[in-house]
Amino acid sequence: MNKTMVKVDKAGMTFDTKKGKFVALRDIDLSISEGEFVTLIGHSGCGKSTLLNLIAGLALPTSGNLICDGREIAGPGPERAVVFQNHSLLPWLTCLENVLLAVERVFGKKEGKPKLRARAEAALEMVHMDHALHKYPHEISGGMKQRVGIARAFAMEPKILLMDEPFGALDALTRASLQDELNGVMEKTGATVVMVTHDVDEAVLLSDRIVMMTNGPAATIGEILDVKLARPRDRLALAHDTDFVEYRAALLEFLYQKQVRKAA
């Protein structure tokens, strides 16, 4: 077994609202190994994004603690890169400059300008965006923006990559191509990833482990599913794979039988 990259220990999150305390998460215990791809899945409002924010350090737990690579998570940092749902590229910077901003922060003290630029270009090339280095975010499609967002995160060579519904805002076809691309990048880099999603197919296709969350308030981990499909994974072949179908069924069963969402 690989070494533990992230350890979540009895973490809980309570928000103070006008109506009093709101318990979003309770008793989260989870450990993520190096090189592992973990997906958090659950109905909306189950606190999966909150858990991701806790790992990112964008929010701090109100109880319990989180440890990343032996150090307590006390705030955000570039060793835990985040791919945001809405890509969050800075509109006044080109694709290359957006990636460079991150690269400069991480490697700027050790490396010269040409090396930094080469890093940024390589990251964009990895997600097949080398044709749009000097385009501004509003000049490219939603799928392309998310590719740049992924490139920015990978370029930082983070210990762990956190993705908050990275493909949620994309259409099904674009989403599929980005999933394949992500799978490719994963195989090349062997990165540790935590991804939030509500897409069952996406979860099974990409993950080593799927963490299923119960409904909020006071959400916690319901079940954990180990996905033992061989890599590299091929979308078309898996469609008829019995294991794949089984995993999907297990997820659907949890989401739509055990955790039926109350009519909104």
Place this chain on the structure above:
Amino acid sequence: MNAASITSDKIMTMTSKPVPATPAVARKISAPAEPSRSGGIVLSSVMLTVFKSVFPPLVGICLLLAVWALLAAEGGSIPGPLAVWEAAKVLFADPFYNNGPNDMGIGWNVLSSLQRVGIGFGFAALVGIPLGFVIGRFAFMNRMFEPIISLLRPVSPLAWLPIGLLVFKQADPAATWTIFICSIWPMIINTAVGVQRVPQDYMNVARVLDLDEWKIVTRILFPSVLPYMLTGIRLSIGTAWLVIVAAEMLTGGVGIGFWVWDEWNNLKVEHIIIAIFVIGIVGLLLEQALLLLARRFSYGNS
């Protein structure tokens, strides 16, 4: 269930959209330039567009002139459009003559007013924009300055003129001082609002990258606030141009406001009307120039 994602394996190329070489719209507009093949309909549609954008303003201006001519014809001492036109031809034949400080061409008067606005406004920007950043960034500062700004902002800048005269002992810096006072509020307020409205997403990026305060200001805050700042600048210039005329009427010297008052004392009403048009046109040009600048710094809808 999710058929689309299963059957869509090798569709990577789909996301890289080919850019159409000749957009249909461009072709349509350039069509009338070519000799008309079947272009009668296209030509008339272009003419209709031009007509729609030119005709209504033209009617408006004609209406203004007509009302003016009618009022002038009714008697009284208001000169009609033609009389003013004749006076303007004489006046603009030599806008930059100089017969001593009390008799200079209208060009000099406009320029010296613009200079006062420029200096007063420049100082206001120098103070107001950094102050706006500080107020927007720190809640304590916001609460500290809020009562001061709320109290002083509604005061007519002309009320500050005597204070300026008292402090500077001269008319010219006192007029500049009133411009400073009236320009500073929109600049502080708009900059502060801009800083407060920086999207949380961008700040999250800054936090995840753990950028230092300097990079946050230069790479994230400043570009993000710039459109708000430019709105503040535009409002400031507009107000400053309104106020300078009144201030100069009180302080005298060279300037378009003083010139209006001087021509009133000379009973040259044609010149006063010309001045009204000149002030209006200069104000319009300032506004348009800043709108153009603002458009340059607006970044599509991300």
